[in-house]
Amino acid sequence: MSRNEYMPFLSKIVKVRKHTEIEYTFTMTYEGEVKPGQFFEVSIPKFGEAPISVSGIGDGTVDLTIRRVGKVTNEIFERYEGDSLFMRGPYGNGFDYEDYRGGELVVVAGGTGVSPVRGVIRYFADHPEERGNMTLIAGFKSPEDVLFRDDFADWAGKMNLVLTVDGAGEGYTGNVGLVTRYIPELKLQDVGTAKAIVVGPPAMMRFSVKALLERGILEENIWVSYERKMCCGIGKCGHCRIGDKYVCADGPVFPYTVGRELVD
Structure with a gap:
């Protein structure tokens, strides 16, 4: 049965x-x-x-x-x-550790977009022997909106961490600005083999990928994660369909070479 x-x-x-x-x-x-x-x-x-x-x-x-x-x-x-x-x-499809082993890894995440990629960050933070240099650029609206504070404290000693907020009140001493502000400053040893993951709100993802491409990271070395009206989870109801793809079944994680064609 x-x-x-x-x-x-x-x-x-x-x-x-x-x-x-x-x-x-x-x-x-x-x-x-x-x-x-x-x-x-x-x-x-x-x-x-x-x-x-x-x-x-x-x-x-x-x-x-x-x-x-x-x-x-x-x-x-x-x-x-x-x-x-x-x-x-x-x-759905998740992130496969094998895709990122052996080379440099850049993760750009915004707000609750840190959640789906947190498992990847934690894994490679704890297994540095399986990757090259690693950079995490994470952005939140304000200091009060930061998620996973204990994780960020741990990750700061294990990778190049840029934690930034869109805006903050008096007394805040951390980074301020959108995540895209920090992508041009990436220090990469071999941009041709570097891998990148981008997760967050649609506009943030669009401009972050654009900045990564301008930095020299190849399209085929970028992954994105989409969330769009997922209901049934198995590609039957059609609520999350974009073109011939079902985000719930074919995604939510897509290679950028596929994700770039998914225009809603």
Whole structure:
């Protein structure tokens, strides 16, 4: 008998971590293969379901970083450690570590775009022998909007880290400015083989890729992650279709050579 791909399973909340007033990370029980950049459909009966990217992978767990933006996520935020949620997945293409091994790696992420690529950052932060120089440029609206503060403190000693905010009040001493401001300053030993990942809001991704190309990184060495109206997760409902691609099934992670053609 074939498995019903729409059938959810019950997952226990192991830990809840607050980042901001509207962004929490839920560590959920999960046994099975999963890649950074994939997503689960998280549901609560009578309230609906929402696609949530995998933001971390543990031993028998996955992290789901959730932003409170609507009916389903509002209800999820009423759940605590020891409670359970329904999930189905993982769905879609994720980031494959093999694509980035052996060379220099640049990650450019904006806001909640840090979530789907966090697993890649953590992996190569902890396995420097598998890559060359690594640079992370991460941007948030303000100091109060920064996610994963403990991770950034750890990553600062393991790679070239540029953490920046769009704007800040008096007393702030960190970087200010869009992520694109720092891409021309990238110090690359071999631009022809350097790999790059870009995740974030559409405009930020567009201008970041443009800046990376101007810096000399090749189109075929850039990956992007899209999120667009993903509902069923298996390419059946058509809500996320762009041209002949289904973001939920063919993505959310795309080589830029494919992603550049996906104009909504």
